Structure formats: structure tokens, C-alpha cells
Amino acid sequence: MTETAPTETRRTLRVAVLGCGVVGTEVVRLLTTQSADLAARVGARLELVGVAVRDTSVDRDPVVDRALLTDDAEGLVERADVVVEVMGGIEPARTLLLRAIEHGAAVVTANKALLAEDGPTLYAAADAAGVDLYFEAAVAGAIPIVRPVRESLVGDRVQRVLGIVNGTTNYVLDKMSTEGLDLDAAVKEAQALGYAEADPTADVEGYDAAAKAAILASLAFHTRVSIDDVDREGITAITADDVVWAQRTGYAIKLLAIAERSGDGVQVRVHPALVPLDHPLAGVRGAYNAVFVEAEAAGELMFYGRGAGGAPTASAVLGDVVSVARHRVLGGKGPVESSYAALAVLPASAARTRYQVRVDVDDRPGVLATVAAVFASHDVSIEAMRQAPAPLGPDGVGFARLILTTHQASEESLAATVAAVADLDAVRRVISVLRVEGA
Numbered sequence: 250m251t252e253t254a255p256t257e258t259r260r261t262l263r264v265a266v267l268g269c270g271v272v273g274t275e276v277v278r279l280l281t282t283q284s285a286d287l288a289a290r291v292g293a294r295l296e297l298v299g300v301a302v303r304d305t306s307v308d309r310d311p312v313v314d315r316a317l318l319t320d321d322a323e324g325l326v327e328r329a330d331v332v333v334e335v336m337g338g339i340e341p342a343r344t345l346l347l348r349a350i351e352h353g354a355a356v357v358t359a360n361k362a363l364l365a366e367d368g369p370t371l372y373a374a375a376d377a378a379g380v381d382l383y384f385e386a387a388v389a390g391a392i393p394i395v396r397p398v399r400e401s402l403v404g405d406r407v408q409r410v411l412g413i414v415n416g417t418t419n420y421v422l423d424k425m426s427t428e429g430l431d432l433d434a435a436v437k438e439a440q441a442l443g444y445a446e447a448d449p450t451a452d453v454e455g456y457d458a459a460a461k462a463a464i465l466a467s468l469a470f471h472t473r474v475s476i477d478d479v480d481r482e483g484i485t486a487i488t489a490d491d492v493v494w495a496q497r498t499g500y501a502i503k504l505l506a507i508a509e510r511s512g513d514g515v516q517v518r519v520h521p522a523l524v525p526l527d528h529p530l531a532g533v534r535g536a537y538n539a540v541f542v543e544a545e546a547a548g549e550l551m552f553y554g555r556g557a558g559g560a561p562t563a564s565a566v567l568g569d570v571v572s573v574a575r576h577r578v579l580g581g582k583g584p585v586e587s588s589y590a591a592l593a594v595l596p597a598s599a600a601r602t603r604y605q606v607r608v609d610v611d612d613r614p615g616v617l618a619t620v621a622a623v624f625a626s627h628d629v630s631i632e633a634m635r636q637a638p639a640p641l642g643p644d645g646v647g648f649a650r651l652i653l654t655t656h657q658a659s660e661e662s663l664a665a666t667v668a669a670v671a672d673l674d675a676v677r678r679v680i681s682v683l684r685v686e687g688a
């Protein structure tokens with residue numbers, strides 16, 4: 250029996266944390282409170298050498314040792330072996346990570362916005378310097394999804410990735426449906442709970458989910474997809490009425506991210522969709538996320554867990570820190586960018602989906618047939634049509650609410666159908682047009 254610690258644990262690796270907000274604070278907490286276990290797992294002590302902040306005088310969680318705070322992020326990255334970037338935004342995060350890589354540090358980032366905008370620059374720099382670039386926290390918080398797609402499924406051929414990848418919007422839609430909260434009130438709650446981005450517009454307008462979709466698509470299909478390639482629609486147009494009617498008709502509204510092979514290309518989109526209540530995605534509540542991956546040999550896999558929040562995200566960050574630190578101790582290196590497939594990114598209009606159209610019409614004979622005829626003339630096949638009693642219109646005359654669900658149709662045909670339906674005399678208004686997924 251040896252009386253000294255194994256040789257490796259006498260080694261020290263210097264860790265720098267950039268940003269000390271919701272995630273950074275929890276990263277510092279884990280690094281501090283779990284230091285003995287982390288050292289044993291890595292085979293070296295992880296010494297937190299500094300935490301870069303904008304203002305060192307601000308009051309912070311007591312777990313953050315004030316003596317470690319610095320407003321000199323550039324200086325800090327130059328004296329670290331592992332740099333953890335949890336400040337967010339494009340600049341100065343990109344410059345700092347490139348500086349860290351240049352100095353030979355391994356980097357771990359939760360910054361999906363940066364990766365989806367300019368990941369290839371970082372991948373190339375890390376590859377050239379022979380250092381690791383890890384980013385598990387950037388997609389779906391605590392859920393291990395980057396590593397499974399990047400490593401576990403790398404021998405298979407992924408066909409489709411579909412999921413809920415933004416905790417804030419899932420929380421908001423859930424609160425709108427279960428507690429009748431309006432969008433703004435629910436967003437405020439999500440901010441208070443540490444789920445939202447610094448600017449929550451990134452969440453509600455779908456930018457955050459689009460960034461994650463771009464990252465997942467790039468990894469899954471071995472190609473480059475940037476956030477600009479993602480067809481994006483957020484949840485700001487979803488009303489309380491949409492949520493209520495979704496439930497009445499057997500669906501939940503979810504913001505979905507979908508990336509799929511299509512012919513010789515890939516197609517990546519983010520939009521709200523109706524998901525049947527008996528589908529597993531409909532049961533994903535609060536800030537939880539879930540991602541389905543369909544691969545040729547593996548079949549369908551589902552990954553589920555907390556998609557946002559300080560501690561869950563810090564868990565993913567620390568997993569990466571241990572991985573890159575182990576490479577420092579034991580040798581070896583993580584994967585580099587794999588973009589050999591160089592697939593074309595197709596527009597979302599190329600995708601065919603089912604739709605639900607809600608429309609208020611005059612309640613008189615023949616109207617139903619007239620509306621159905623418009624769908625038929627645009628070659629959009631109706632799968633189901635139901636009529637719900639609706640209150641009196643402003644003119645005191647009764648009207649009927651039609652809920653039409655289509656078979657798969659192209660976005661173009663559907664848009665033309667809806668425009669023609671809206672022009673009919675008997676149609677008072679088209680209330681909503683939503684895609685149906687997962688049925």
C-alpha cells in the first residue's frame with residue numbers, strides 16, 4: 250500500500266473561469282466543493298486560478314472567493330491550462346477563447362451563440378494548436394447530447410434530430426397552458442430562475458434553439474450548419490387562445506428544433522408545433538428538454554433532462570473540464586471538427602409537414618364544402634375536419650370554428666391555400682396555422 254497520493258494527483262492544472270453569472274457561479278461551486286473527487290477522477294488537482302468578471306466590486310455568492318476575481322480576462326487566460334468560458338456573447342468571448350487556444354489551453358464553453366455563428370474558426374484554431382474544444386453545456390444544458398452525437402453515434406448514420414432544446418420557451422409554454430400566464434409574465438419567471446439568456450429575446454424568438462439546432466446538425470451530419478442556415482420562428486405569435494385550443498384538440502404546443510437529411514442535403518428548422526398529447530415530447534414540462542435522434546442502425550434514441558439552469562449546466566461544464574483535464578494528464582485528445590460531408594443546407598420550404606388550420610366561418614349550409622374545395626384545389630389533402638361551436642360574432646350572428654388538419658403538404662401549397670381560404674366571403678378570419686409534428 251502506498252502512503253502518498255498517486256504521482257498524478259500531485260500535479261496541478263490551472264483552471265480559469267470567464268464569467269460569473271448563473272452558470273459561472275455554479276461552476277465555481279462544483280470546482281470548489283468537489284475538488285477532492287475531481288482530483289481523484291482527473292489524476293491531478295484542478296486549481297481555480299481566477300474568475301474573470303466585469304466588476305470585481307459587485308456582491309457575489311460567498312462560494313466565489315473574492316481574491317480570485319479579476320477584470321483582466323486576457324491576462325487570466327494566459328495563465329491557465331483549462332479555460333472555461335461562461336460569459337456568453339460573441340465578443341470578447343471569441344477573442345479570449347482564441348487567445349487561450351494560442352497559449353495552449355484546453356477550452357470548455359457553454360456558448361452556443363458563438364459556436365453557431367463562428368464555430369469553425371474556433372475548431373480550426375483548436376485543431377492547429379492540438380488542444381481540446383469541448384461544449385457539452387452549449388446544447389440542452391445538463392443532457393449529454395453533444396458527446397453522444399459527436400462520439401457514441403459517430404459510427405452510425407444519423408437521419409434526423411428532433412427535440413425541445415430551449416428550456417425558457419418550454420417553461421413559458423407550459424406556464425401558459427397550465428396556469429394561464431401570459432408570455433411576458435412567464436418569461437420573467439424563467440429569467441428569475443436563471444433559465445433565460447441575458448437577452449431573453451434570444452429564447453422567445455427562437456435564436457437560442459436555432460443555435461443549438463445548428464450545432465447538433467453540424468455534429469450529426471458531419472457538415473457545417475451555421476445559425477444563419479436555420480429557418481427560425483419563435484413563440485411570440487403564440488397566444489393563450491392557441492394554447493387552449495391546442496389542448497382541446499389533443500395537442501401541446503412546443504418549440505421544436507428539427508434537423509434532417511433530405512436528399513443530398515440537410516434541412517434545419519425551429520418553430521412552434523402541435524405535438525399530440527400522447528407523444529413523449531408533449532410530456533416534457535418546465536425547463537426540461539428532450540432530444541430524439543434517429544440513426545440508421547441504432548434506431549430511435551431519446552435524451553431527456555434539465556435543459557437550463559445554473560447547476561444543471563455546470564454539471565455539463567464540469568464533465569467537459571474533467572475530460573479535457575484527463576487528456577492533459579493521460580495524453581490523448583478529444584475529437585476535432587468533422588465537416589467532410591459538406592452537405593447543402595436546404596430551405597425549410599422544402600420540408601413537408603402536417604398542419605392544423607383554425608378558421609372562423611359563417612355558420613350556414615355549404616360553407617364547409619367551399620372551404621374543403623379550396624384545400625383540394627391546391628392539392629392539400631385534409632386528414633380531419635371538425636367543427637366547434639363558437640360564440641356569436643360582433644354582428645350578433647353565430648359563426649362556426651373549423652379545425653382542419655392536413656396530410657403532409659409543402660409550406661408553399663399550404664400558404665397559398667390559407668390565402669385563398671382567407672379570401673372567401675364566408676370566412677371571417679383565419680385564426681391560426683400551426684405545424685403538426687410527431688404524429
Ligand SMILES: NC(=O)C1=CN([C@@H]2O[C@H](COP(=O)(O)OP(=O)(O)OC[C@H]3O[C@@H](n4cnc5c(N)ncnc54)[C@H](O)[C@@H]3O)[C@@H](O)[C@H]2O)C=CC1
Nearest residue numbers: 268269270271272301302303335336337359360557558562
Ligand atoms: N443559464 C442557462 O441555463 C444556460 C446558459 N448557457 C450559456 O452559458 C453562458 C452563460 O450564461 P449565464 O450564466 O446564464 O449568463 P449570465 O448573464 O448569468 O452570466 C454571464 C456573466 O458573464 C459576465 N460577463 C459578460 N461579459 C463579460 C466580460 N467581457 N468580462 C467578464 N465578465 C463578463 C456577465 O457580467 C455575467 O455575470 C451563455 O453563453 C449561455 O448561453 C448554456 C446553457 C444553459
Ligand SMILES: N[C@@H](CC=O)C(=O)O
Nearest residue numbers: 415416417445446557
Ligand atoms: N436560455 C437557454 C439556456 C440553456 O441553454 C434555455 O432556456 O434553454
Ligand code: NA
Nearest residue numbers: 385388390392
Ligand atoms: Na448538454
